[in-house]
Amino acid sequence: MKEVLALFFKWLQSLSALAENSKSVHSSVAKLAYFLYFKNYRLFCAFILHDLHTKKNILFIINPISGGKGKVRIPDFIDKYLDKNKFSPNFVFSEYVGHAAELADEAANKNFDIIVAAGGDGTINEVATQVLKHQKILGILPLGSGNGLARFLHIPKNMRQAIQVINQFKIDRIDSATFNEKSFFNLAGMGFDAHLSAVFSKDKKRGLSGYLKLGIREIFNYKSQQYTLNIDGVEYTRKAFAITVANSSQYGNDVYIAPGASVKDGLLDVCIIKPFPIVKLPLLSYVMLRGKAETSDMIEIIKGKQIEIKREKEGAVHIDGEPLQMDAEIKVIVHPGSLQVIVP
Ligand SMILES: Nc1ncnc2c1ncn2[C@@H]1O[C@H](COP(=O)(O)OP(=O)(O)OP(=O)(O)O)[C@@H](O)[C@H]1O
Numbered sequence: 001m002k003e004v005l006a007l008f009f010k011w012l013q014s015l016s017a018l019a020e021n022s023k024s025v026h027s028s029v030a031k032l033a034y035f036l037y038f039k040n041y042r043l044f045c046a047f048i049l050h051d052l053h054t055k056k057n058i059l060f061i062i063n064p065i066s067g068g069k070g071k072v073r074i075p076d077f078i079d080k081y082l083d084k085n086k087f088s089p090n091f092v093f094s095e096y097v098g099h100a101a102e103l104a105d106e107a108a109n110k111n112f113d114i115i116v117a118a119g120g121d122g123t124i125n126e127v128a129t130q131v132l133k134h135q136k137i138l139g140i141l142p143l144g145s146g147n148g149l150a151r152f153l154h155i156p157k158n159m160r161q162a163i164q165v166i167n168q169f170k171i172d173r174i175d176s177a178t179f180n181e182k183s184f185f186n187l188a189g190m191g192f193d194a195h196l197s198a199v200f201s202k203d204k205k206r207g208l209s210g211y212l213k214l215g216i217r218e219i220f221n222y223k224s225q226q227y228t229l230n231i232d233g234v235e236y237t238r239k240a241f242a243i244t245v246a247n248s249s250q251y252g253n254d255v256y257i258a259p260g261a262s263v264k265d266g267l268l269d270v271c272i273i274k275p276f277p278i279v280k281l282p283l284l285s286y287v288m289l290r291g292k293a294e295t296s297d298m299i300e301i302i303k304g305k306q307i308e309i310k311r312e313k314e315g316a317v318h319i320d321g322e323p324l325q326m327d328a329e330i331k332v333i334v335h336p337g338s339l340q341v342i343v344p
Pocket of ligand 1: 063064065066067068094095096097098099100119120121122123124126143144145146147148252320321322
């Protein structure tokens, strides 16, 4: 019995030591242990009060070029409408491709619990990849051109309302996926999509109109390719104009490639756009804008968890709309409920 008690006190002692370290000051068990061990009621109350009054450190990473609009006033605007009783905000602008990821990684290693991607799907990808790695919480302010994931999650485009969503601080878990180890949260793919995002990234003009103009120009020169797919053990050979692996349902701007997709079903929708004569382009656009891809004979959609895609040669892919080069063989895996995100 003595030995059991000694062990118990040793455990309490180690927990109370933990409680004294600032890093674990949030552990209620450790605080309770401190209280039991030292019978220090005053300190216990102080700890609880400290908890009640601790504001969450929140970092807003703002992409100054996403969506093609100036963002100089965004920090002041956020500061005005953010609930300061709950949050202690910081702001930083990304300065180059990949910088948002570096900033998010740095913030997660410091004491930021919530990191907000203020931009489009490319910015979300950089920030969310780090949020996922460090198991923090992602916030989204939709300031991109398409805002596919934000639209899927019903995060308002109106900035004041989007800040209110953060103020309410409702957290949900959504699926993420990997495309040859690279995380994505909205859509990733190859074929025409990837080719277009590679060209779009080099173009100075951002925003929807720039994207549409480029799309129309590029579509005339693009040749469909042959693919072999293995989806959860079943093999398919297809010639395709594009293959999109969808976590959410849309590219952005309410253009739906996978109307039945959900970020909470633990599945990915493999969308194969078949080769088509250019005269059918308006029909394809109509089908996607009306959210009717599933009923169209121009698009085949197969759901799965583990997907392998072999193409003719290595080349362009897109990960949440951002271009990248990858090998001819690509492995896609879903990671159910892996990302914590603030939702309306
Ligand atoms: N200061 C910067 N200068 C140039 N590029 C940047 C800068 N900061 C971030 N980027 C890059 O901008 C790219 C586009 O960002 P993002 O996807 O958020 O905007 P978008 O393409 O306008 O929106 P969406 O993806 O929703 O259509 C990302 O690849 C990101 O790495």
